[in-house]
Amino acid sequence: MFLSADRIEFFQKEFNIARYQFQALKRLHNLSDGLVNKTVLEIGGSNLPRELILNDLECKKWVSVDVIPESHYALKKQTKHYQQEKVYSLKQAEKFISSESYIIFNGFAENIPNVLDNYFDVVFSVASFEHIGRLQLVVQKIFESLKIGGLLYSRFGPIFSCCTGHHINFQGFNENIPEFAHLLMRPFDLLKHLRNFYDLETASDIIYRIYFSERINRLFYEDYEACMALSSFNDFKCTPFGIQAVPMNTLAKLSEVYPWSSRFDAYGMEIVAHKTH
Ligand SMILES: C[S@@+](CC[C@H](N)C(=O)[O-])C[C@H]1O[C@@H](n2cnc3c(N)ncnc32)[C@H](O)[C@@H]1O
Known part of the structure; x- marks a missing residue:
């Protein structure tokens, strides 16, 4: 069973965890038949508290790779969490990877070192893919970091091609x-x-x-599909969510400027991919 409503409310109040994060976690939980004893890599996020990850979800190990400058909004929004966690540089991954069952690395996912190859059962990413500029490389790193049979679950938006894609x-x-x-x-x-x-x-x-600015990547819906098609994953599914109908006259203008795109109505995308080889 996933978390009870009481536990979700507790983590929302105590740690400022957003509703969309629980939605994504619950979906991952269903897709992977629970997270008990799983080794998980989170890309583009480090604010899910260790109590939630280790006690409630019973993960064996949770490794976050996130870019965390001093100005990062999460340091202010999730103060309690970051006060109690040590953040290591991703450059020190080899030294610290075995030290703890919950560990945060500060660094670009593009730079995940080979020592993490074939290490994880699951890669989880929420509200991040639309921020990652070198996404093709990151998807490759994700592929390499998964064990054969491993699962990637990513849910993200707003995508640049939707009406609020500017963030x-x-x-x-x-x-x-x-x-x-x-x-x-x-x-x-x-x-x-x-x-x-x-x-x-x-x-x-x-x-x-x-x-x-570099805070968003400005990829369109179809670009993410192309990125996954180009990747080493040969078993993946991209599904839109948050469909918002586009007025006919706006759609006509968009189609004229961007004839190669037609998904201006999708707020976000969910990617489910398996490493089969
Ligand atoms: C909108 S935040 C989402 C954070 C968290 N997942 C959440 O939902 O609260 C996007 C995150 O992606 C991180 N990010 C952007 N590019 C990244 C990269 N190349 N590698 C790792 N993290 C990255 C940002 O630093 C930021 O923490």
Whole structure:
């Protein structure tokens, strides 16, 4: 059985764990027939508390690989968790991998060392793939880190090709950005529009985040399918979630600019992949 409603409420209150994280964990739990005694690698996340992982889910080992600069939002949002955990550099993976059953490595998943090859039963990733620029390499690292028979479960969004794919909603500026502006407007046209609401500094910052910063990868729905098709996984399924119908006239404009894409309605994607060889 997955966690009781009481336990979920406890972790939400005590550790600020979001509802979508439990949704993803529950799905993984169902897909992998529970996590008891499993060795799990988390990509792009390190905020699930060890009590949840080791006591409630009874994992044998949980290794997080996450990029955690001092300014990372999770350090402020999940204070209690990060106060009680030591964070090691991914460069020290070989030295510390065997030391504990719950371990956090700070570093880019692209740099996961070979010492972790064929190590994990499961790779779990939530709300991260849309942030990873060198995704093809990361998917390859994931493949290599899994044992044969191992499972990758990733659930992520908003994908850049959906109406909120710019991620600005998380900073509270969303209401002044026209729908699909990030796909249909050039940066300075949007800047001109934003100047009706914000000073130049704020408007420029929004433009930087939408079009230029490295915090999101700007891949479209079909790009993730292509990435998986190019990968070493030959057993995988990509499924959209959070479908939001796109108005006909907007869809016509999008289709004209991006004739190779048709999934502007998918907020996110779930990837389930097995390592069969
Ligand atoms: C939106 S956060 C999600 C964090 C956590 N999974 C959650 O749901 O709260 C995306 C995370 O991906 C991490 N990330 C981005 N690129 C990465 C990479 N190349 N390797 C490892 N982590 C990465 C970021 O540092 C950030 O912690």
